[in-house]
Amino acid sequence: MARIPDLKPEEMSERQKQLAAEIGGPRGGVVRGPFAIWLRNPDLVDKANQLGNLLREGTTVPRRLSELAILVTARHWTAQYEWFAHENQAIEQGIAKEIVEAIRHRKTPPFAKKDEQLVYAICSELYENKKVSDATYNAAVAGLGQQMVIELMTIASFYAMIAMFLVTFEAPVPGGKLPLPE
Amino acid sequence: MGGRIPDLTSEEMSERQKALYAAMASSFRGPVQGPFPLWVRNPEVGAQALEMVKALRDKTSVARPLRELAILVAARRFRAQYPWHIHAPLAKAAGLPEDVIEAIRTGRRPNFAAPDQETAYTALTELLDKGRIGDATYEAAEKALGREALLDLVGVASFYTGLALFLGAFEVPAPDNAQPLPA
Numbered sequence: 278m279a280r281i282p283d284l285k286p287e288e289m290s291e292r293q294k295q296l297a298a299e300i301g302g303p304r305g306g307v308v309r310g311p312f313a314i315w316l317r318n319p320d321l322v323d324k325a326n327q328l329g330n331l332l333r334e335g336t337t338v339p340r341r342l343s344e345l346a347i348l349v350t351a352r353h354w355t356a357q358y359e360w361f362a363h364e365n366q367a368i369e370q371g372i373a374k375e376i377v378e379a380i381r382h383r384k385t386p387p388f389a390k391k392d393e394q395l396v397y398a399i400c401s402e403l404y405e406n407k408k409v410s411d412a413t414y415n416a417a418v419a420g421l422g423q424q425m426v427i428e429l430m431t432i433a434s435f436y437a438m439i440a441m442f443l444v445t446f447e448a449p450v451p452g453g454k455l456p457l458p459e
Numbered sequence: 460m461g462g463r464i465p466d467l468t469s470e471e472m473s474e475r476q477k478a479l480y481a482a483m484a485s486s487f488r489g490p491v492q493g494p495f496p497l498w499v500r501n502p503e504v505g506a507q508a509l510e511m512v513k514a515l516r517d518k519t520s521v522a523r524p525l526r527e528l529a530i531l532v533a534a535r536r537f538r539a540q541y542p543w544h545i546h547a548p549l550a551k552a553a554g555l556p557e558d559v560i561e562a563i564r565t566g567r568r569p570n571f572a573a574p575d576q577e578t579a580y581t582a583l584t585e586l587l588d589k590g591r592i593g594d595a596t597y598e599a600a601e602k603a604l605g606r607e608a609l610l611d612l613v614g615v616a617s618f619y620t621g622l623a624l625f626l627g628a629f630e631v632p633a634p635d636n637a638q639p640l641p642a
Contacts, residue, residue, distance in 0.1 A: 280597060281606065317610055320518035321511075328507040335503050354590060399628070407537050408627045414463065427464065427497055430628045431504060434621035441617035444591050446610075 280446045281314045292319045300326050310358045311439045314446050325439075332435055336428040341370040342396045342421075346429060347436045348372070349397060352380050352457060353404040356440035358448040360456050381457060395420045400433050462631040466496045475502045483509055492634060493541040494625055515618055519611035523553040525579045525604075528563075529616040531555075532580065535563050536587045537623035538640050544633035564640060578603040583616050 289297065293316055300322070301308040308316065315322040333343070344367035351359035360381075367377060376393070379386035388394040399417045402409050409417075417426050442448075450456065469477065479502045483491045486509060491499075498505030519526060527550035534543040543564070550560055559576065562569035568584075571577035582600040586592050592600070601609050633639065 280601075281610070314610065315614070317607060318519065318614070320514050321611070321614055324507070324511045324514045328504070328511050331504050331507050336501060403624055403628050407624065408630070414628070423464065424500060427500055427629075428504065430625050431498070431501075431508070434625040436621075437624055438617040438621035441586065441620055442613060445586055445597075445613045445617075447591075 279449045281317070281448075283308075283313050284316055289316075290319070296323055296326075309451070310362055310448050311442050314442070314448060328435060329439075332428075332432045336432070337422075337425050338428050338432060339370075340366075341372060342392060342429065343432050344370045345372050345376075345393055345396050346400050346433045348377065348380050349400040349404070350433055350436040350440055352383065353401075354437070354440035354444055355457050355459065356443045357450050357455050357457055358443050359436065359440050361450045361454065364456065391420060396429060399426070399429070403430075403433065404437075461636060463629045464497055464500075464631075467499060472499070473502070476500075478502075479505050479509070482506070486513060490634075493545065493631060494622060497625075497629060497631070511618065515615055519615065520607045521604075521611040521615065522575070522608070524550070524555045524573075525575060525608070525612055526615050527553045527555055528559075528576055528579055529583055529612050530619045531560065531563050532583045532587065533616050533619035533623055535566065535640060536584075537620065537627060538642070539619075539623035539626050540633040540638055540640055541626055541631055542619060542622060543639050544637055547639065566641075575603055579612055582609075583612070586613070586616070587620070 284293065286294065296319055297308045297316060300312045300316075312322055312326065315325060333340070336343075344363055347363045348360065348367050350356070351363060364377060368374060372393070373389070376386040376388065386397060388397065395417045398413050399409055402413050421429065467476065472480065476499050480491055480499055483495045483499070495505075495509070498508045521529075527546055530542060530546045531550055533539075534546065547560055547564070551557060555576070556572065559569040559571065569580065571580065578600050582592055582596050585596050604612065
């Protein structure tokens with residue numbers, strides 16, 4: 278049961294309607310998850326949506342790696358909606374199903390690609406320890422480049438924000454599913 | 460500034476980056492430090508991150524002492540020296556009592572005189588410690604603060620949690636390597 282009901286069209290201001298159209302447009306016309314909740318503050322949802330769009334399309338991080346970072350983030354916070362929204366995208370971008378399953382069950386994934394292993398290592402270490410060891414950090418910079426590591430951490434921190442927001446308000450997954458076991 | 464990523468020199472910056480750097484300086488009427496020099500490296504993303512920070516400062520329905528409380532609780536939880544260094548004085552200026560700030564700094568539960576501050580603190584520490592907020596705490600928070608303010612309070616705490624992690628990844632220090640937060 279969602280803690281924050283979706284706004285009905287008749288409850289929305291003109292600005293909220295416009296933002297709902299803008300945000301829902303590329304998502305099949307549906308505003309769900311964090312944006313449905315955050316629509317209640319139009320200024321914030323507008324900025325968060327624009328930042329999210331840029332992090333998806335305006336960095337040097339390949340989508341395959343950003344989707345992997347998002348799954349690690351969603352798993353850490355057990356953010357069901359975030360996982361639901363990104364699981365298929367990660368697979369479409371080329372993350373192997375065995376890797377997705379391992380992350381879902383908090384097991385060490387069997388990485389075949391070095392860059393995926395580096396992304397997984399830096400993100401999981403950051404979430405577990407709140408910091409990153411020199412060895413992990415230096416390996417990430419050597420393998421991905423400094424610019425990509427900065428952008429990757431920006432993406433991870435953005436989705437950490439979204440994850441906390443989702444778990445607080447218990448944003449529901451369509452169909453009432455819970456893709457992540459506790 | 461220290462940390463793992465050196466600041467770009469002005470010779471290294473594009474015109475776009477210089478303009479963003481100037482916008483950052485004028486937004487906070489102070490030096491460009493903390494996460495901002497890192498965000499200059501991708502100026503499109505950096506400009507939007509700056510907009511997000513400004514909206515969290517200027518466009519929320521949560522009272523200023525509660526907003527600063529949320530930032531301090533997140534900074535303390537992740538031992539993020541930079542946001543603590545910046546926001547402890549802002550929290551005091553916003554009217555958050557000094558003994559409350561000091562208790563958070565040293566990892567003790569504060570004695571609150573203001574019930575709304577206590578409610579916010581209880582909800583946010585539960586979120587950060589347990590990864591969720593139980594029904595009783597959630598309902599108490601929504602009743603005491605109102606739905607809109609609670610949304611914004613959690614928005615602020617969530618953003619500053621992400622920020623604290625980002626700063627941790629790059630070991631971004633507080634100015635002069637100050638360490639206001641003990642281990």
